[in-house]
Amino acid sequence: MMSSSSTCPYDAARESWATVRIPSMSAAVASRMSMVGSVRCRSLNGPGGGWHNYKRLSRVPPCMAGLCFDMYGTLCDTSSVRTRLGEVLGVPDRLVAAVDETWRRKQLQYSYQSAQMDDYEPFWAITSHALDYALAAYDLAPDAEARDRIRDAYNHLEPFPGAVEALTRLSEAGHDVVVLSNGNPAMLERLADNAGLAPHFDDVLSADAVRTFKPDPAVYEHAAETLDRSIGDCRLISSNAWDVAGAGNAGMATTWVNRARDPPEAIGARPDREVTTLPAVADDLC
The missing domain is CATH 1.10.150.240 (Putative phosphatase; domain 2)
Incomplete structure (x- = not known):
């Protein structure tokens, strides 16, 4: 189980490491995190093709995390x-x-x-x-x-700097990389295409499928079901603190892209990883 003083076993194998803060966790959140490995990687990418412009989800070992990126405010500005x-x-x-x-x-x-x-x-x-x-x-x-x-x-929202780089590196490392957004499928598809991000996603998952919005636990549970994983084997990456709090409460691992260096939400789970840029997400997880 990871705690505020723990280090990932992957650190020793790296020559460089992103600046990543692991905040202290409540006992409840730590309990949920006990089944989550924070840094997972493999060497081979999954097969291409699939729905629309997106790559088809690959079969990956259980040790790999399903990475669920928020779209609005995280990947696109x-x-x-x-x-x-x-x-x-x-x-x-x-x-x-x-x-x-x-x-x-x-x-x-x-x-x-x-x-x-x-x-x-x-x-x-x-x-x-x-x-x-x-x-x-x-x-x-x-x-x-x-x-x-x-x-x-x-x-036609603009992608944040480093968005394509981060998605490419994570995908090439073997992670399943999906969008998990409140946006309905048509608007997400348009934005992904126009922003040049579509080729880097394995799938696009929308809250529309469960007819509610984040941070309702049903949205995060839907992502886990679609990825055919336990919710603890999925990781939300979001710049929205309320989204991170909701995903953590639902049992997901979380990475907060805290560009503004804000304090975490006072209600809900705290992030178990925290970075300030999208490339730092890849530094952490590849």
């Missing part, structure tokens, strides 16, 4: 919508930033509300409702065509 907002709205940068922040905040809030109220709508609809709120909050009233152009920015 949701704030890259600001370019489109500025072009369409023609307002000062400070107002563009405020609309963007409100849009993202309401997008997450509405997903929570939808799940709690048992009133599911696909994430594209949630994103549209959140945009409508953000525009109204700042007395902006673009027409329907302009709103469509703004929404379309979510199909």
Whole structure:
């Protein structure tokens, strides 16, 4: 079992190691983590082909982890919508930033509300409702065509630096690499294609399959079932602290990409690995 003072046995075999923090864990989280190996690797990649542009899931030894990447805010930058907002709205940068922040905040809030109220709508609809709120909050009233152009920015989010590098290295090391996102399948497929990430995924898993949203445990359980693994043999990689807390509570291993160096959530499980960049995820797990 890994604790705050433990080191991975893989360290001794490495000449270099990413800066990775292993926070202290509560007894409950440590118990869940007792069945999880944090660093696993093999030398051969799985076969290509499969659904859409994505590689088919390979048969891998039980010691390998199924790596589940969050898409929005982890692999792709949701704030890259600001370019489109500025072009369409023609307002000062400070107002563009405020609309963007409100849009993202309401997008997450509405997903929570939808799940709690048992009133599911696909994430594209949630994103549209959140945009409508953000525009109204700042007395902006673009027409329907302009709103469509703004929404379309979510199909063209920019990948974070190192995203392709990290996914490539992890895949070549033999890990199954999948997306696990609140996005509905169509919007995830569009974004993966446009961002150039699709060839690096073994599969794309959506919360839409269980008609709720993260951090509902059902989403993480769905990923484990699809990967045909115990939930403790799956690892979520996310920049969203609330997502990490939810996955950990459900029993997943977690890596938090903490770019802002924020404190962890006060509710839910703490991450068992913490890095600040996507390439550092690969440094840790390859």
